[in-house]
Amino acid sequence: MLFNSWEFAALLAVTFFLYYAPWSRGRHGKAWQVTLALAASVVFYGWEDPRLIVLLAISCVGNSIATARIILHKVAGDEVRVKYWTRLAVILNLALLAVFKYAPFVVGMVPFLPASWVEAVKGIPLPIGISFYTFHGISMIVDVARGEVTRESDALLSKGGRFTKGVRDIGFYLLFFPQLVAGPIVKAKQFWPQIAAKRIEDIPWMFVIRMLILGYFLKVFVADNLSEQTAMLTIGATEISTAGPLFLVPLIYGYGLQIFADFGGYSLIAIGLAALFGYTFPENFNFPYLSTSITEFWRRWHMSLSAWLRDYLYIPLGGNRNGEGRTYVNLFLVMFLGGLWHGAEWKFALWGTLHGVLLALERFFTRRRGKLVENPGRSPVRAVLGWFYTFHAVTLLWLTFLMPDMAHIRAFFQGLTCGHYIMSGPPIFSLLFYGTAVILYHVWGWAKEHKSGLLAKLHSPVAEACVHAVMLFLLITNPGAPRGFIYFQF
Numbered sequence: 001m002l003f004n005s006w007e008f009a010a011l012l013a014v015t016f017f018l019y020y021a022p023w024s025r026g027r028h029g030k031a032w033q034v035t036l037a038l039a040a041s042v043v044f045y046g047w048e049d050p051r052l053i054v055l056l057a058i059s060c061v062g063n064s065i066a067t068a069r070i071i072l073h074k075v076a077g078d079e080v081r082v083k084y085w086t087r088l089a090v091i092l093n094l095a096l097l098a099v100f101k102y103a104p105f106v107v108g109m110v111p112f113l114p115a116s117w118v119e120a121v122k123g124i125p126l127p128i129g130i131s132f133y134t135f136h137g138i139s140m141i142v143d144v145a146r147g148e149v150t151r152e153s154d155a156l157l158s159k160g161g162r163f164t165k166g167v168r169d170i171g172f173y174l175l176f177f178p179q180l181v182a183g184p185i186v187k188a189k190q191f192w193p194q195i196a197a198k199r200i201e202d203i204p205w206m207f208v209i210r211m212l213i214l215g216y217f218l219k220v221f222v223a224d225n226l227s228e229q230t231a232m233l234t235i236g237a238t239e240i241s242t243a244g245p246l247f248l249v250p251l252i253y254g255y256g257l258q259i260f261a262d263f264g265g266y267s268l269i270a271i272g273l274a275a276l277f278g279y280t281f282p283e284n285f286n287f288p289y290l291s292t293s294i295t296e297f298w299r300r301w302h303m304s305l306s307a308w309l310r311d312y313l314y315i316p317l318g319g320n321r322n323g324e325g326r327t328y329v330n331l332f333l334v335m336f337l338g339g340l341w342h343g344a345e346w347k348f349a350l351w352g353t354l355h356g357v358l359l360a361l362e363r364f365f366t367r368r369r370g371k372l373v374e375n376p377g378r379s380p381v382r383a384v385l386g387w388f389y390t391f392h393a394v395t396l397l398w399l400t401f402l403m404p405d406m407a408h409i410r411a412f413f414q415g416l417t418c419g420h421y422i423m424s425g426p427p428i429f430s431l432l433f434y435g436t437a438v439i440l441y442h443v444w445g446w447a448k449e450h451k452s453g454l455l456a457k458l459h460s461p462v463a464e465a466c467v468h469a470v471m472l473f474l475l476i477t478n479p480g481a482p483r484g485f486i487y488f489q490f
Contacts, residue, residue, distance in 0.1 A: 002482065002485070003266070003269050003273075003485075004482055015036065016276065016277075019036055020198075029198075031165075037176060041175040044177040048128075055096075059093070059137055060167070060174055060175065063174065064167040066088065067089075067144050070089075074145070086145040089138075093134050093137045094134070096134060097131065097134045103124060105344030105345065107121045129180055132180070133180060139311075140187075140188035143188045143189045148189045169195055173188060173191050178271075178281070181488055182263070182266050186282065190282065194279050194280065199278075202278060211268045212268075213471055214265075214268050214471065215265045217437070217475045218438075219261065219262060220265075220475045221475040222265070223480070223483075226261070227258055227480060229431075230254050233248070240408060240415050243418070244421055247422060247424050248412060250424075250430075252396070252398070253431055254431045256394070259401060259486055263285075266487065271284070288300040289438075292387045294355060297394055309334050317333060318330055328360040328363065331363065332359075335352045335353070338355075339355070347403065354397055
């Protein structure tokens with residue numbers, strides 16, 4: 001079920017009404033609201049394919065059992081058993097991900113397997129959002145093992161009713177529909193303390209309205225309209241290789257703006273919906289196209305994933321604690337695995353590899369200069385050059401997300417140098433008309449960071465209301481063809 005569908009609008013309206021119904025104020029208010037939101041999440045996820053609910057249930061119950069065992073052994077002071085259950089749970093979570101996401105990729109590289117076996121494995125469907133709720137499960141297990149989550153310990157220490165409540169709350173954390181299929185990746189230590197009865201009077205309405213209008217504007221007006229043009233980059237490799245730079249360049253710029261509007265819009269909608277039900281999600285995008293280095297880009301883009309990779313992969317690998325050489329290796333490994341997390345294909349491995357190489361090179365050269373890339377004292381010229389390099393490196397690497405395979409990526413670069421200079425109006429118009437919204441959004445972000453005093457003087461409730469009215473008008477009168485969110489495939 002998509003956020004930009006009438007089915008979701010109906011589900012949201014019914015859930016909201018029942019969630020804040022008068023009987024939710026009683027002593028069983030928390031149980032009612034959590035159970036209702038959990039049920040709505042199951043309907044949301046299983047709407048297109050109810051069979052996927054079985055996989056969710058397995059993940060939920062398995063992680064609940066492991067969490068209960070970890071807490072029991074932690075209370076008893078048995079760290080050996082804590083480590084055993086932690087490793088077992090992490091392995092089982094990764095195994096679930098491997099079977100559904102990576103098995104087809106692996107068998108395709110194994111020679112001499114019977115063709116029927118290969119076809120059977122490649123026929124395994126990829127459940128929507130499996131990477132996100134698997135990462136949620138792993139972070140919960142690790143946080144509990146580290147002693148960073150303790151609020152629900154009493155509900156998980158025994159069987160029966162208290163264990164059932166624990167499973168319910170864990171299921172709610174894993175399946176809460178705003179972040180279920182594409183994040184933000186919310187850690188258990190961030191979410192569990194928020195599980196409590198909610199009141200409609202406490203809803204931050206202005207915040208919710210801002211998040212939802214901007215999120216839907218970026219998705220429905222910007223991303224969906226741009227996608228009607230950027231889809232032309234997925235035509236046959238032969239056609240792309242002879243298209244010419246004046247046709248291809250506007251499209252790849254358009255896709256760079258589209259993928260931000262699509263995923264940034266989703267994250268804003270998710271944050272707004274969570275606030276509507278009384279929960280706070282972390283910020284996921286911080287004007288990433290203002291970045292002046294790849295290092296800075298990963299501090300601004302999909303920040304919840306960057307934080308997850310740092311806390312549960314980079315630091316356990318040793319981080320930067322074991323010398324420069326090992327640090328470069330760790331950076332590379334994290335980005336390589338981060339690339340494979342996005343998809344079990346060589347093009348995603350290439351994307352992660354190149355980002356890892358660029359991160360390592362930046363660290364190497366900035367260490368030699370003895371100062372950070374983001375040094376605010378550097379000259380404006382260097383800042384502009386850093387932005388130019390970062391934006392174009394990131395934009396070109398988005399080809400791996402859009403193109404069907406490596407052959408299409410090679411064809412794109414052939415097309416840039418083929419010598420044909422045929423100009424197509426629609427891609428350029430789309431880039432200028434729809435892409436300008438993303439540019440203006442980042443200009444506003446730059447002003448917030450560098451001219452906050454001036455922005456505060458210019459701000460007024462009337463001006464903000466007018467901007468929101470324009471966005472509403474555009475997304476209602478000129479929506480693109482409804483499309484799924486790009487990150488649903490991951």
